Amino acid sequence: MKSEDYSQGDAFQAEKRAVFSTETLPLCAEGQLARPGDFVSATVGGWSVFAARDKEGSVRVLRNACRHQNMQVVGTPAGNCETFRCRFHGWTYDLQGRFVSAPPPVAPKDLQSPDLHLASLPSVIASGVVFFSLAAPPAPIDVGTLPAFGGTLVTDIACNWKVLVEHLLAEHTPSADFTWAWPLLMVRRAGAVTVMEQVVPHTFLRTRLFTHVFGAKADDTKQAAATIKHVCETLQADRAGGKPAADGTLLVDDFHHRLAEAYAQDRPAT
Numbered sequence: 001m002k003s004e005d006y007s008q009g010d011a012f013q014a015e016k017r018a019v020f021s022t023e024t025l026p027l028c029a030e031g032q033l034a035r036p037g038d039f040v041s042a043t044v045g046g047w048s049v050f051a052a053r054d055k056e057g058s059v060r061v062l063r064n065a066c067r068h069q070n071m072q073v074v075g076t077p078a079g080n081c082e083t084f085r086c087r088f089h090g091w092t093y094d095l096q097g098r099f100v101s102a103p104p105p106v107a108p109k110d111l112q113s114p115d116l117h118l119a120s121l122p123s124v125i126a127s128g129v130v131f132f133s134l135a136a137p138p139a140p141i142d143v144g145t146l147p148a149f150g151g152t153l154v155t156d157i158a159c160n161w162k163v164l165v166e167h168l169l170a171e172h173t174p175s176a177d178f179t180w181a182w183p184l185l186m187v188r189r190a191g192a193v194t195v196m197e198q199v200v201p202h203t204f205l206r207t208r209l210f211t212h213v214f215g216a217k218a219d220d221t222k223q224a225a226a227t228i229k230h231v232c233e234t235l236q237a238d239r240a241g242g243k244p245a246a247d248g249t250l251l252v253d254d255f256h257h258r259l260a261e262a263y264a265q266d267r268p269a270t
């Protein structure tokens with residue numbers, strides 16, 4: 001990896017096309033959507049999406065792009081609501097993303113058109129996590145039975161997403177107690193507790209860490225998450241300053257190898 005891959009937008013655009021447009025991506029823990037009307041929104045690798053549970057109990061992943069003028073419909077990271085009302089001109093959608101109404105001055109001509117509904121993405125719930133994909137049916141991991149969901153801690157980190165992935169992989173090898181689901185999810189087991197660390201590439205220099213905790217309270221991981229934030233922000237400064245990421249562990253090497261393959265696929269054939 002080159003220094004600019006961590007600090008400039010070109011690599012992020014390539015990753016958006018060659019990684020985030022094609023792979024199975026985690027969006028949130030199912031436990032974050034416990035009640036009808038619960039929703040979680042995120043920008044994952046440049047794609048703005050949200051998951052919502054409808055009144056019948058089903059969960060969908062929808063593109064967070066209004067069918068009026070393509071603006072973000074959901075502007076908060078999480079919450080509970082009856083309908084989604086776009087804050088720009090008031091188009092309203094139900095919990096399944098179906099168009100409900102619009103103020104007369106901006107109402108569409110054909111109120112029955114299926115093109116008015118928010119775009120639904122292929123999604124699946126597995127191992128307590130909502131996965132989606134922009135390209136094909138998601139292929140999630142299976143980590144077996146989980147203890148009771150204890151909550152999600154959200155940490156914003158001023159670093160490129162690759163810095164966080166490298167840091168979370170660096171001290172581990174694949175084992176019964178550690179699973180990495182390329183590209184964005186790590187699962188650690190310690191006795192009766194399972195912790196899932198979900199990397200959310202918000203922008204190329206802003207990354208969110210969702211720490212989903214099963215078998216304990218999410219707040220129990222606060223100190224660990226604060227340490228991860230401090231370390232990754234320091235590492236980001238190193239990368240931007242030209243200090244390369246250290247290779248040498250199996251999983252970090254594998255991560256760099258997969259990224260190099262993605263970049264190569266993204267390059268136009270000559």
Ligand code: FES
Nearest residue numbers: 066068069086089
């Ligand atoms: S962009 Fe959503 S109502 Fe206009």
